[in-house]
Amino acid sequence: MLGRDAVVIVSTNSEQKRNSDVTYPFRPDSNFWYLTGFTEPDAIAVFSKESYVMFLRPKDETKEIWNGIRLGVALAPETLLVDQAYDIDTFFDNIDSFTQKRSVIYFDAPGSGGWKDNSSTNIHNQRIHSLFESSLKPLNPCISEMRLIKDKEEVKNMQDAADLASEAHMSAMRVASPGLYEHNVASVFDSQFTNGNSEHSYPPIVASGENACILHYNENNQELQDGDLLLIDAGCEINGYASDITRTYAYDSGSDFAALIAAMDVVQLELVAGGGIGKSPVDLHVLSHLKIAQILRQFDVLTVSPEEAFDKGITGTFYPHGLGHHLGCNVHDRGSNLANAQGDLLPAPEKYPKLRSGALMVANQIHTVEPGVYFIPALLEKLRQGEHGNSVNWSRVEDFIPFGGIRIEDNIVVHGDGSLENLTRDAFRDIS
Numbered sequence: 001m002l003g004r005d006a007v008v009i010v011s012t013n014s015e016q017k018r019n020s021d022v023t024y025p026f027r028p029d030s031n032f033w034y035l036t037g038f039t040e041p042d043a044i045a046v047f048s049k050e051s052y053v054m055f056l057r058p059k060d061e062t063k064e065i066w067n068g069i070r071l072g073v074a075l076a077p078e079t080l081l082v083d084q085a086y087d088i089d090t091f092f093d094n095i096d097s098f099t100q101k102r103s104v105i106y107f108d109a110p111g112s113g114g115w116k117d118n119s120s121t122n123i124h125n126q127r128i129h130s131l132f133e134s135s136l137k138p139l140n141p142c143i144s145e146m147r148l149i150k151d152k153e154e155v156k157n158m159q160d161a162a163d164l165a166s167e168a169h170m171s172a173m174r175v176a177s178p179g180l181y182e183h184n185v186a187s188v189f190d191s192q193f194t195n196g197n198s199e200h201s202y203p204p205i206v207a208s209g210e211n212a213c214i215l216h217y218n219e220n221n222q223e224l225q226d227g228d229l230l231l232i233d234a235g236c237e238i239n240g241y242a243s244d245i246t247r248t249y250a251y252d253s254g255s256d257f258a259a260l261i262a263a264m265d266v267v268q269l270e271l272v273a274g275g276g277i278g279k280s281p282v283d284l285h286v287l288s289h290l291k292i293a294q295i296l297r298q299f300d301v302l303t304v305s306p307e308e309a310f311d312k313g314i315t316g317t318f319y320p321h322g323l324g325h326h327l328g329c330n331v332h333d334r335g336s337n338l339a340n341a342q343g344d345l346l347p348a349p350e351k352y353p354k355l356r357s358g359a360l361m362v363a364n365q366i367h368t369v370e371p372g373v374y375f376i377p378a379l380l381e382k383l384r385q386g387e388h389g390n391s392v393n394w395s396r397v398e399d400f401i402p403f404g405g406i407r408i409e410d411n412i413v414v415h416g417d418g419s420l421e422n423l424t425r426d427a428f429r430d431i432s
Contacts, residue, residue, distance in 0.1 A: 002106060007099050008047040008139060009107040009132075011122035015041050025199070029120035030329035031108070031143045033240050038080055040071060042088055042122065046098050053098060054082040055091045091124060092131070105132045106139040141343035144335030147328050149364045154241060155413060158327070158366055161198070161243035162411050162423040165235045168192040169247055170428070172206075176230055178251065182206040182220040185232070193236045201242035201331045205233035212248070212404025213376045215321060227252055229261070229403045235331060242331045244368050245424050246409035257403045260299055264373060267291045268408040269425075271323065272369045277418050281336070281357035281367075282349050285323040288371045289315045295373065301400070304391045313351075314391055317383045320376070324368040325356040327411055332356065336367075363416040366423070374405030 002008065012032035015023040028039050036045050036054070043056040059072035076085035086094055099105060108119040109129030119125055129136065150158070172188040186206045193199055203218040211217050212231035224230065229250045235243040250258035270291065274284050293306035293315045301318075302309050309315055326333040336357040339346045346358040357367065380397060383389060413421040 002142065003104060004049055005102050006048070006104045006106060007102045009044065009095075009105060009128060010035055010047075010139060010143075011044045011107075011120045011125055011128070012036075012038070013041055013121040014123045016121060028240075029122075030147075030240070031140065032120060034143065034147060034329055036080065038071075044088065044091055044122065044124065044128075045082075046095070048098060048102070051083040051098070052081075053084045053086070054080055055086050055088045055094075058087045058089075088124075092127070095131075099132070103135065104137055105135050106137050106142065107132065108139045109133075109136060138343055140334065141338055142341045144333070145338055145341045147333060148326060148335045149362070150328065150366055150413075151364070154328070155364075155366070157239045157241035158243065158411065158413075159423050161201070161236050161238040161241055162245070164193065164196045164198055164238065165189075165243040165245050166424055166428065168236070169232060169234065169245055172232055172234075173230075173247070173249055176224060176249070178224050178226040178228070180224050182208055182211075182222050182224065185224075185230070186220045186234075189234045189236075196236070196238075198236040198238055201235040201237045201244065205231065205246075207231045207233075207404065210402055210404045212406070213374045214404075215374075227255075229257060229406075231405065231407060233407065233409065240329050242327055242329070243411055243424065244327055244331050244409060245411065246370055246407045247428065248406045248408060250403075256299065257400065260295070260373065260400070261406050261408075263295050263298065264292075264371065264406050265408055267295060268369060268371050268410070271371060272410060272412055272420065272422060272425075275361060275367070275369070275412060275414060275420055277361055277363055277414060279361045281323065281359070281361065282352070282355065285352060285355060285357075286310075288323045289319060292319050292371060292373055300393055300396045302391060303393050309391060312388050312391065314383065314388050317379045318373050318375070319371065320374070320379060321370075321372065322352070322355045322357065324370055324409075327366045327368055335359075361414050363414060363418075365414045366411060367414075368409055368411055370407055370409030372405060372407035375401045375403070376405070377401065 010032050012029040015026050018024050026041050046053040054076050057070050073085045168189045172185050176185045186204045189204050205217050206220045207217040208224045208230050209228040231248045233246040235245055248261050271288055289310050293309040296302045297306050326336045336359055337345050410425050411423040
């Protein structure tokens with residue numbers, strides 16, 4: 001795929017300073033981890049058709065006393081199955097011997113092409129980029145295409161992550177009650193993920209009341225009020241693979257908003273069932289807008305037909321994100337808009353230019369399905385002042401604004417036989 005004379009250079013992250021001499025908890029770069037399975041910082045791997053070479057930190061007695069054991073150069077060949085290993089500090093002394101007479105070097109450098117956000121934070125990246133700039137091609141499109149397809153072990157890791165996160169969601173729901181704070185609920189995930197030898201795959205969103213209209217809310221500092229809803233979006237990582245689950249609960253099970261949540265749950269399951277091999281994520285996204293328009297009309301939020309609301313773009317005010325995304329080593333895995341491994345992108349849908357997923361679904365992919373309905377004051381005001389303001393029942397909108405929004409999200413495997421498996425739904429059946 002890359003050519004017989006190509007070289008791949010992939011670096012992992014460096015530790016990042018938090019303050020003074022304290023660093024953030026380390027996580028390896030996803031592409032590096034995917035290709036090597038090595039979890040220490042400041043390493044660089046070099047692949048060619050002749051060899052697999054690792055540059056890594058040397059043993060250091062003093063630093064190991066303080067910060068933990070390092071693999072070191074001597075044990076790397078046996079442990080990592082590399083052909084050769086070198087001290088990372090000798091990278092620029094040795095790299096020419098692995099890149100001479102190579103026409104193309106694949107490497108994700110800061111600012112390289114449209115993939116700049118996918119370079120690691122390795123301290124050597126900029127110098128590597130400067131050294132080989134004229135012969136570099138972006139690596140991330142190639143690896144992203146590989147990572148879209150999961151083998152059985154990867155699916156198992158993601159099922160384990162889904163199971164642990166589902167259990168934590170259920171525990172959090174049972175704990176949540178008026179008078180607690182959002183961070184009290186978030187701490188349930190901290191505890192259960194730690195006890196499961198896992199960690200968050202992204203900062204948890206525990207949003208009560210109007211906070212639920214903030215899509216990536218993570219302040220988690222408000223007190224839960226009687227009559228509120230609670231939107232929880234949280235997932236974990238197992239062996240570097242993520243889960244990503246969202247549920248929305250209403251304290252008053254007899255309220256209109258509880259009924260709206262129930263209607264959204266039905267729609268979400270219908271959209272899950274609409275996936276499969278050869279299905280278009282763009283078509284499913286369009287369908288999700290139509291179904292949400294039907295719900296908004298059912299609950300007297302819209303004064304026009306669902307079809308008219310969709311055609312005029314009104315549903316985007318209440319549903320301003322995509323239906324889902326690919327899931328894997330990153331919670332938002334890249335590659336779902338790739339036309340090929342060279343990095344060419346599929347044309348963006350005219351109506352939804354920022355949609356994450358465009359390529360048809362294929363076997364052994366895992367993706368999320370997460371429709372939502374939100375009452376976001378800034379977007380609502382823009383709609384109210386615009387040409388379609390009379391298409392909305394504003395008194396009904398005012399009833400729903402205090403509840404913020406709804407999102408329901410599951411993780412779905414598209415199997416090779418065409419069947420779909422919901423990794424996250426079964427754990428909720430007893431409390432739905």
